[in-house]
Amino acid sequence: MFENNANGIDRRDHVDGDLLVEKSEVEGIYDSLIYIARYVYRVPDWCHHLLYTARMFVKQTLEAYLDWYTDYKVHMVTREHRLVSLIHLLRDVLFFDNDPPRTDDDKRKRFQEVTTGCLNFLPKPAVWVIGETPHREGTLMILHALQQPKLNKQLSYVFLDIFITELFPELKQ
Structure with a gap:
């Protein structure tokens, strides 16, 4: 009623x-x-x-x-002296990337290091509350979700676009 x-x-x-x-x-x-x-x-x-x-x-x-x-x-x-070095680093990554491609073994080792670091990120009491198995499964789920190269590249370009428009507001239209 x-x-x-x-x-x-x-x-x-x-x-x-x-x-x-x-x-x-x-x-x-x-x-x-x-x-x-x-x-x-x-x-x-x-x-x-x-x-x-x-x-x-x-x-x-x-x-x-x-x-x-x-x-x-x-x-x-965004201080001037740091911004210049960041722009140079970005330029080098985008245009002068002469590093040899990583081998599958290098990729496996790096992924194992990242996995170990992610699993050790949360403090032990938090892992105890969550439980060992859900903690491992959840961390691996997040880690695998972040391993999408095309999506990560697109996301980095979106962040770069936002960053540039924040630095140079006159570019907004």
Whole structure:
């Protein structure tokens, strides 16, 4: 009769097994971390609930800090003496790449090093909460998703375009 006059969650539409899932958009870094924890690393329900509860307190602070930190790093990189060296490095990579192609053995060794580094990235208590097997599977899933050369090249060009338009706003049209 009064429908949803209290703006509450309709539990009939949002129950996923025993876990109440609120259907909302993933907005920002903290929401992305919760999404990755839940669907990539398959954290236990209690950990997901804890992360979602902490969202009220942590989300705005974390995202404000990351915005400040990103602005700080971009400001450091865009200083004149560093910008010149970055432009020269970019020029060398795009136009003067004379390195011999990597062999399959080199690629395997490099991938193994990256895999080891990624698996050791999270602190041991976080791995304990996630579990060894979901941690390994989730990390490998993310790592394999990032191994798409054409998509990475396109993404790098998009980032380069954004970077250049930020440096030279008169290029925006």
